[in-house]
Amino acid sequence: MTSPADELRAAAETLRALATAASTDPQGRPTAHWDVRYRPGVLPGAPAQRDGSCALIATDSPTAVRLLHGGSIGTRGGQPSISPDHGRYAAAMDPTVGLALADLLTAVADNPDDPGVREGNARHVGCAPATCPAAAALAVARAINREQP
Known part of the structure; x- marks a missing residue:
């Protein structure tokens, strides 16, 4: 089973690759x-x-x-x-935004104060993306990864 942190890192990697490629013609x-x-x-x-x-x-x-x-x-x-x-x-949403968003997703994935993201437990289940930064970041990652929540 993929942890939320793994999903966040995968999305950040995808976004970084796309933004870097779009940064030059x-x-x-x-x-x-x-x-x-x-x-x-x-x-x-x-x-x-x-x-x-x-x-x-x-x-x-x-x-x-x-x-x-x-x-x-x-x-x-x-x-x-x-x-x-x-x-x-x-x-x-130019490449500079993509690179900044990739950094944000990585920061949420690596947040030492949020073991729920790293370990993939149910801590964020029911946490609304509008009020919970980790849930919002995970929703963004899943959209980038083309996955359903």
């Missing part, structure tokens, strides 16, 4: 910080733009590497696309 240029940019003449506005063309870019690259182009469903042989809402979410 195939040419080795940095791509760890993401943002959404709109084509010239399209403004995000208030409320937020939801139907105009946008691109997910790496802001730490000197050439603003385009990670995804969006605003349409795309065409055969066309550029990958992403909606503005999905692009903003992806930008908010």
